[in-house]
Amino acid sequence: MSRLAVVCGGSRGIGRAVSRLLATRGCRVAIVSRNEDVAKATVKSLHGADHVALSCDVSKEQDVQKTFEMIQKTCGNISYLVNAAGINRDALLLRIRPEDMLPQLHTNLLGSMLTCRAALRSMLHTEGAAVVNIGSVVGMKGNSGQCVYSASKAGLEGFTRSLAKEVASRNIRVNLLAPGFIHTDMTLGLKEDRARSIPLGRFGEPEEVAQAVLFLLESSYVTGQVLVVDGGLQLAM
Ligand code: NDP
Numbered sequence: 001m002s003r004l005a006v007v008c009g010g011s012r013g014i015g016r017a018v019s020r021l022l023a024t025r026g027c028r029v030a031i032v033s034r035n036e037d038v039a040k041a042t043v044k045s046l047h048g049a050d051h052v053a054l055s056c057d058v059s060k061e062q063d064v065q066k067t068f069e070m071i072q073k074t075c076g077n078i079s080y081l082v083n084a085a086g087i088n089r090d091a092l093l094l095r096i097r098p099e100d101m102l103p104q105l106h107t108n109l110l111g112s113m114l115t116c117r118a119a120l121r122s123m124l125h126t127e128g129a130a131v132v133n134i135g136s137v138v139g140m141k142g143n144s145g146q147c148v149y150s151a152s153k154a155g156l157e158g159f160t161r162s163l164a165k166e167v168a169s170r171n172i173r174v175n176l177l178a179p180g181f182i183h184t185d186m187t188l189g190l191k192e193d194r195a196r197s198i199p200l201g202r203f204g205e206p207e208e209v210a211q212a213v214l215f216l217l218e219s220s221y222v223t224g225q226v227l228v229v230d231g232g233l234q235l236a237m
Contacts, residue, residue: 002050089149132176132216179204
């Protein structure tokens, strides 16, 4: 039976590119996101068969639990988990509305914790199981206007390292990939002149991030690490 990969946030952007690449590598892919229609459209576009779309809000514990039970029941044990579900609500801390703070923490940080917790038992039963959490360079360097978002991503880094230690003895690996500016819906509002601050001189494409996610999923002696995929942006921050 081919490997089962669960990609949270797999319907659009970076997660969609990861789903596409994993499908071409023979994985069965379960795409988890809130909008089921968009997820179904992505599933339809994937190479091969046996992929599924599930509607789930990763920030809601019961939703996550129910969804992963369904995945286990209908698709079997999970080999790979990619946490690419994320949101941003950028504003200076003095201006940000409290109602825009918690959703970022709940989706970007708590969401990944909940999905890892729900997937781990199933992953114990597969050889070479691995998790990749999608962080951000701003979680490492900070960014004005992104205090809450960057805190969620910095928290994800600590979570990744700790979980890597907890599950290494069970041969499950956990790593974090930190992208810079990538062309997706999330960066639609950003001006391209931002690219001037990137040593490689351009935004990245989701497919370029997906390649690096695949590397982390398949690298059997790498765990608890952060891989930066940012065209050199971090060097200039
Ligand atoms: P997109 O906005 O293109 O896609 C986000 C994905 O996450 C969608 O599939 C969306 O589906 C899903 N999602 C959002 N909230 C939830 C939720 N509560 N529950 C389940 N699914 C959810 O974003 P990107 O592809 O750009 O971002 C992917 C990850 O990469 C995020 O964690 C982001 O923070 C990170 N990142 C992105 C960068 C960039 O430049 N693009 C830079 C650095 C990090 P739906 O709305 O249907 O739920």
